Structures are given as structure tokens and as C-alpha cells.
Amino acid sequence: MIRIGAAKRHPFILLALSGLLVCGAVWAVRGNTAPAESAAPSPIKVAVATVASTPFTYYLDTIGELEAVQEVSVPAEVGGRIVELPISSGQRVEKGQVLIHLNDARQRGERTRLQGQLENAKARLDRARQLATFSAMSKQEAGDAQSDYLTAKGGLQALEAEIDQLTIRAPFAGTLGIRQVHLGQYVSAGQTLINLVGSQGFYVNFSVPEQALAYLKTGGSVEVILDSLPDQPATAAITTLDPMLDRSRMINVQARLQQAPDAALPRMFARVRVPRAGTQEVLTVPETAVTYNAYGEEMYVIQSGTDKQPPTAHRVAVKTGERRDGKVIVETGIRQGDRVVVAGQIKLSDGAAIEAVETSVLDPLNANAQAGSNP
Known part of the structure; x- marks a missing residue:
């Protein structure tokens, strides 16, 4: 037994004894306790969506151009001031409305003269017919009177037609383009004066x-999307198939838009989508579900977990098809009803534990936001 007085004289002895007691306690505890299991990594939060079977129509896409059903560059038929x-410019006009009037002073004067000649010729013809009734005039003289009358009448009609050509009228109701001439200007025969576009709709x-050709028939429908108005798609009915192919083995087609956008204009470029076949059922997923590596396309498919184990994500090789409206057709690699990761793949490895956040396949932006909220 160690006496207190000796302990005071030897403090190092007390320290040594205390250390031995602590070490013994630690050894006892460790010897009776099993090694703790290493903590499992936290599941990775990802957005998932269910593979759906969707009705899908395949299209043949091509480029077209709008043409107004009624449009014309109004020309001058004869020269004049x-x-x-x-x-x-831009005015709305009705059919037959006067657009431009050229100087016709000389023609109106000539018309007065020819009207006088016609009246004289008509009087001589009437007198000749009366005399011929009583055989008081030869047939030759009566024939000359008839010829003079017809010549005078024809001359007046020709002049009336020329006067009419000096007044340019709207051939149909519509909207004028930018005026290309000015008051007092001299124009030549054939010169374009103004453009006129009717209000009867558009062809594409x-x-x-x-x-x-197997997909085309008169009366069939095509989808039309204007490059400048992509949010206003329209439907057009095929009206004409050219009876002859061009040199490049293409067939020209014309379709009439059933209801064109209000802002549509002639010469606008359009994307035309021709249905290639009937509607088919295909598997689709959001485009964001597909990732790429050196070997091709892949996506993560969710394997359900248990009460003790979280679900896991497994990498699967896939083959995709056509893309449309944020979705992509998956031809091989997955089945209907599979759940796939649509956002958060950058954090994943094959077999990683995940925490699934269900999201709408129509809302990929929201899916990314939800997956990005993972701490």
C-alpha cells in the first residue's frame, strides 16, 4: 500500500498509476464491442420520369414558300404621264377602283372626231338602205356605205380601248403595296406601278x-410552320400535284392554307411537314434522360429498393429515334413503365443509390431545378 506522504513525494508514481487505469478501461470497452460498420453514402437526389407509350406520327419535312391566292404586280399597259x-401605299382597295390615271387628253379629242365620223357613216348607211329598197342605188354603193360605217365604228372602239388602258384599275379587292410611281411621272408600257395582294388566303x-408520292393525295393535309411565326402553326389542304417531275426527280406540290396567321405575307419561308404514315405507338422519354459517351447513347434506369435499401440507378445502353417537342423516341434498351433519370445524371455512377423525385415529362426545366436542390 502506498502511503499518502510517499505519494506527495513521488507525483510521477500517481500519474503512472492513473494512466494504467485509463488504458485498462479502454481495452475492456474495445474488447467487448464489435467494430461499427462504415456509414453508407447518402442517396443522390435525382429527377425521374416513367417511360410512356405515346401515339406518334412520322413526318417528311421539307421547305416551302407562301403565295397569295390573288397577287399581281399591276403594270402600265401603255406609256403615258x-x-x-x-x-x-398600303391602302385597301375594291375591285374596279381607279388606281392611276394617265394623260388621255389627245385620245379624248380623237374620240370626239371619230364619234362624228361614225354618225355620218351611220346616216349614209341608213340612206343607202332606203334607196336600195327601191333599186335606186347599186349594190356596190350600198356595200361601200356599209363598209364605211363598220370602219368608223371599229376605229372608235379601238380608241375607247386605248382610253380605257390609260385608266389603271384594281383587278380584284385587296391591299396595295408600296407605291412605285409619283404624280407627273412618265411611265412606259409594261412598267410595274404597284403590287396588289388579295384577301383570299394563301397557298404554300x-x-x-x-x-x-405514296403519302400525297389531293385533299390530304400537311402541317405548315412559318419561320417568322413558329408559334402559329397552320394546316393546309393539298390542291395540286404537278403531273411531271422536275429534272432533280422532285414533284412540285401546292396546298392551300385553311387559316393562315394574320401576319402571314407572300414569299414567307415555311417548314412543311407531310405525314408519312398513320399514327404509331412508340416509347418516349424527355430528351434530358439521354446521355452520351464514347460508345453511344445511354440512360439511367431506376431499380426499386427495399425497406432497408434505397433504389439504385443503373446505366443502360439505348438507341433513340426522332426527337420532337422535348421528347425522344427510344427504340431499344428500355420498356414501357421503366423509370428513368431525367436530371441529375452528372452525380451518378452505375449502381448508385438515389432518392427519386417524380416529375412531369413535359417539364424538364422543373426537373433540373428539383434535382439541383440535392444538398
Whole structure:
């Protein structure tokens, strides 16, 4: 037994004894306790969606151009100086409305003279017919009177036609383009004066390969999307199939838009989608579900977990097809009802434990936001 007085004289002895007691306690505890299992990594939060079977129509895509059902570049039929210009650029006009009036002073004077000649010729013809009734005039003289009358009448009609050509009228109701001439300007025969576009709608003209003839028929529908108005798709009915292929083995097709966008204009470029076959059922997933590596396309398919184990994500090679509206057709690699990762793949490895966040296949942006909230 160690006495207190000795302990005070030897403090190092007390320290040594305390250390031995602590070490013994630790050894006892470790000897009776099993090694703790290493903590499992936390599941990775990802957005998932279910593979769905979707009705899908395959299309043949081509490029077309709009043409107004009624459109014309109004020309001058004869030369002359503009004396009346009662129109403005962009004005709405009715059929037969005067657009431009050229100087016709000389023609109106000539018309007065020819009208007088016609009246004289008519009087001589009437007198000749009366005399011929009583055989008081030879047939030759009566024939000359008839010829003079017809000549005078024809001359007046020709002049009336020339006067009519000096007044340019709208051939149909529509909207004028930008005026290309001015009051007092001299114009030549054939010169374009102004453009006029009718309000009867639009055609879309496009070409397709000869192999597409199997999908085309008069009355069939095509989808039209204008490059400048992509959010206003329209439907057009095929009206004409050219009876002859061009040199490049393409067939020209014309379809009439059933309801064109209000802002549509002639010459606008359009994307035309021709249905290739009937609707088919295909497997689709959001485009964001597909990832790429050196060997091709792949996606992560979710394997359900248990009460003690979380679900896991497994890498699967797939083959995809056509893409449309944020979705992609999956031809091989998955089945209907499979759950796939649509956002958060960058954190995953094959077989990784995950925490699934269900999301709409129509809302990939929301899916990324949900997956990104993983701590």
C-alpha cells in the first residue's frame, strides 16, 4: 500500500498509476464491442420520369414558300404621264377602283372626231338602205356605205380601248403595296406601278422526292410552320400535284392554307411537314434522360429498393429515334413503365443509390431545378 506522504513525494508514481487505469478501461470497452460498420453514402437526389407509350406520327419535312391566292404586280399597259394618283401605299382597295390615271387628253379629242365620223357613216348607211329598197342605188354603193360605217365604228372602239388602258384599275379587292410611281411621272408600257395582294388566303408551294408520292393525295393535309411565326402553326389542304417531275426527280406540290396567321405575307419561308404514315405507338422519354459517351447513347434506369435499401440507378445502353417537342423516341434498351433519370445524371455512377423525385415529362426545366436542390 502506498502511503499518502510517499505519494506527495513521488507525483510521477500517481500519474503512472492513473494512466494504467485509463488504458485498462479502454481495452475492456474495445474488447467487448464489435467494430461499427462504415456509414453508407447518402442517396443522390435525382429527377425521374416513367417511360410512356405515346401515339406518334412520322413526318417528311421539307421547305416551302407562301403565295397569295390573288397577287399581281399591276403594270402600265401603255406609256403615258400620270395625271391622277388617288391611292396611298398600303391602302385597301375594291375591285374596279381607279388606281392611276394617265394623260388621255389627245385620245379624248380623237374620240370626239371619230364619234362624228361614225354618225355620218351611220346616216349614209341608213340612206343607202332606203334607196336600195327601191333599186335606186347599186349594190356596190350600198356595200361601200356599209363598209364605211363598220370602219368608223371599229376605229372608235379601238380608241375607247386605248382610253380605257390609260385608266389603271384594281383587278380584284385587296391591299396595295408600296407605291412605285409619283404624280407627273412618265411611265412606259409594261412598267410595274404597284403590287396588289388579295384577301383570299394563301397557298404554300413545296417540293418532295418522288418516293413521297405514296403519302400525297389531293385533299390530304400537311402541317405548315412559318419561320417568322413558329408559334402559329397552320394546316393546309393539298390542291395540286404537278403531273411531271422536275429534272432533280422532285414533284412540285401546292396546298392551300385553311387559316393562315394574320401576319402571314407572300414569299414567307415555311417548314412543311407531310405525314408519312398513320399514327404509331412508340416509347418516349424527355430528351434530358439521354446521355452520351464514347460508345453511344445511354440512360439511367431506376431499380426499386427495399425497406432497408434505397433504389439504385443503373446505366443502360439505348438507341433513340426522332426527337420532337422535348421528347425522344427510344427504340431499344428500355420498356414501357421503366423509370428513368431525367436530371441529375452528372452525380451518378452505375449502381448508385438515389432518392427519386417524380416529375412531369413535359417539364424538364422543373426537373433540373428539383434535382439541383440535392444538398
